[in-house]
Amino acid sequence: MQTTSDEVLIGRIAGGDRLAMQVLFARHHVRVYRFVLRMVRNEATAEDLISEVFLDVWRQAQKFEGRSAVSTWILSMARFKALSALRRRTEDELDDETAGTIEDPGDDPETVLAKKDKGAALRQCLEKLSAEHREIVDLVYYHEKSVAEVSIIVGIPEATVKTRMFYARKKLSELLKEHGIDRGWP
């Protein structure tokens, strides 16, 4: 069965088609939410932000030129809004809101268990990456974005996309080594 392409949906949304907006929202909102949540690390803030993102999709659909995939366009807007929200947030707010969601990087009992479970250890180390590194890892691995698409979303040259991903992976290996898992690289 053939599904309506995102580009066609955007065309309909530009014409005020509410149903097309529902379809596009249903198709993308969970992934966009997770992308934003990984950045702001607060569920309520992430929900508010994706509502803003999709409202902008509704308002700006007529301006969409198709130079990139619709999902890339949406993620670019989501990233911009998440960064703006992070800038607005004061240090105190950050401490209060994230205390319960950011895991302590220390070697806790969970870490000890994680050493026995490589997958869990990897996930824990992925959480400990810097925001910049988490972002690129998520875009490449979870959001399945090409080098060119990541370049558009993050606003950096394609060569930088590749090296940033390399450094993110290198850092991940270092963190795993601290957890007692040596991948033999770097």
Added chain:
Amino acid sequence: MNAADRNEASEIELLLPWHAAGTLSVREAQRVEAALADDPELASRYEAVREELGQTIELNESLGAPSARVMAELFAKIDAEPARRAPLSITLTTRVREFFAARSPRTLAWSAGAAALAIMLQAGVIGGILLKDHGGGRTETFETASALMSAPGNGSYAMVRFQPKANMDDITQFLETNKLMIVGGPAAGGLYRVMIDKTKLQRDALVDRIKQLQQNKVVGFIAAQTE
């Protein structure tokens, strides 16, 4: 990236994450596959990349989904927005995209570009009807029999084949500028049936219209369709 890292991170190694995610071009993927086959150490690192991929997906999938309030609030805001009518250019572009999207594989529809169009147009097989391409400075017009697709009683129609190199934007602009509407196709030979006027034009007017449309760079072939 310092010199040591640059040596360490060969171009192929830099591409491993995208290879694992399946987002490389066919050519790049083939390069990576060849390197993996020749280099056991690289293959071992690739396994590590695949582990990262799997765990990143698992981590993200564990994040759950937003609550239903998001959708409710979003559409309440949308409903509060002023009603709008799409500009002609938007509706036409949408129609053209939808038209081509409905007739191509999903992957081609997504690209909505020249490549998809070229593949689709070239896929047709010239049928047994006498058709002549536009080119070489010829300006004579042609008529097709009504064998390809029947023309209804109202309106004036033509069969058009676009230049293989014409892109979606050019075709959209051509249709919009000339107030044309694709109503059928592609038929054999990559021909599309296009309404060129809502009324039934007299023969001379029809010939003039065809000659005028024939001058456009996106048109590879055009012929009036008569009943």
